[in-house]
Amino acid sequence: MAVLQAIHLTLASAILLVMLAERGQASDNTKNCKLIEESQSERKVLSRLEPLTNRTFSVEVESDTDKYKYQFQVCGKAGKISEGGLVQINGKGNEVLIGKYTVVEAFGGSDWVMLVYRNGTAYGKHCGGEDRKAIIMISCERGLAAGPLSVVVEERDKLNNCFYLFEIDSSAVCPPIPSQLSVGSILLIVGSSCLAVYLIGGFLYQRLVVGAKGVEQFPNYSFWQEIGNLSADGCDFVCRSRGSREEPPTYRGVASEPLGEEPEERDDHLLPM
Known part of the structure; x- marks a missing residue:
């Protein structure tokens, strides 16, 4: 991650130079x-x-x-x-x-x-x-x-x-204009900035140092791909049914095949001889 470290050092140096210039x-x-x-x-x-x-x-x-x-x-x-x-x-x-x-x-x-x-x-x-x-x-x-x-x-x-x-x-x-940004907006801006630095720095590292091509240039591509697969598996586990379900007896259908004839019971043996 030499490129990312170089980017961090560059950003820190730029901020320091701006502060010194203003001072x-x-x-x-x-x-x-x-x-x-x-x-x-x-x-x-x-x-x-x-x-x-x-x-x-x-x-x-x-x-x-x-x-x-x-x-x-x-x-x-x-x-x-x-x-x-x-x-x-x-x-x-x-x-x-x-x-x-x-x-x-x-x-x-x-x-x-x-x-x-x-x-x-x-x-x-x-x-x-x-x-x-x-x-x-x-x-x-x-x-x-x-x-x-x-x-x-x-x-x-x-x-x-x-x-x-x-x-x-x-x-x-002129009096200073009060900031109208909420805490959520500030966090969103900071998060978006960090994400942009991560994507740009990671892309440059993958392309220039690792020599990756295509989607492999995306930083930590295998990690995010695994995250996607795990998310899909979790959704499949929660939202889809597994195995066969036996219907309750009250909802069983009548058999379509005809039932075999019952053997005729004879009661001749009950008559007096």
């Missing part, structure tokens, strides 16, 4: 985000965004006076400015810091995550000269790894608490 791909890039107040709950929210790290999202918008481009990274540097998680680039290539990924707040629900990047460049004539702030809303969209960055609104007509609001759709923040 190698796993990262902690969201730890680059520095929370304003470190908390386990906010750190857990950030960890949901791990698939979106190391990627720059950008969007271009036009105003009456200029054309702007916004660039954003999850817990990473989006432009040339140090610690710039979200920056604005005007038509001349000048960058304005909207928010830092080192001054972050994170909130989340079952199917959304909201990031707040603070300590951006101060406003000049708006919002009382306070620092700019970016709010990035990441919503669940199944089947979409990461959608485009879009600008929802720039709120700068207030005296304070102004902000830029952006939106991204991604499956990274």
Whole structure:
């Protein structure tokens, strides 16, 4: 059974390589985000965004006076400015810091995550000269790894608490789909998989190593043939009658041959002489 052992080793190696590859791909890039107040709950929210790290999202918008481009990274540097998680680039290539990924707040629900990047460049004539702030809303969209960055609104007509609001759709923040498979279905899948491995491995072994042809290529053919014969014998023993049965007397038929004549009894000897 050298081929079967080789198949088992190959499957085990493949599973091990997949596990190592996934472990190698796993990262902690969201730890680059520095929370304003470190908390386990906010750190857990950030960890949901791990698939979106190391990627720059950008969007271009036009105003009456200029054309702007916004660039954003999850817990990473989006432009040339140090610690710039979200920056604005005007038509001349000048960058304005909207928010830092080192001054972050994170909130989340079952199917959304909201990031707040603070300590951006101060406003000049708006919002009382306070620092700019970016709010990035990441919503669940199944089947979409990461959608485009879009600008929802720039709120700068207030005296304070102004902000830029952006939106991204991604499956990274979607809740896991609960498994609808029953225990019986799981066992059936596992059993079918094991049967497939047994048949394929046994077929290859019989054909390549033993050199079998035709039905002899079926793994353990003689064993299964014997099982079939024993099953047929058992069915024959249970379902079929054995030997002749003597019918009850009440159901015996009348003999078709005529009965011999009874000898006539004479009573002459009873007469007085």
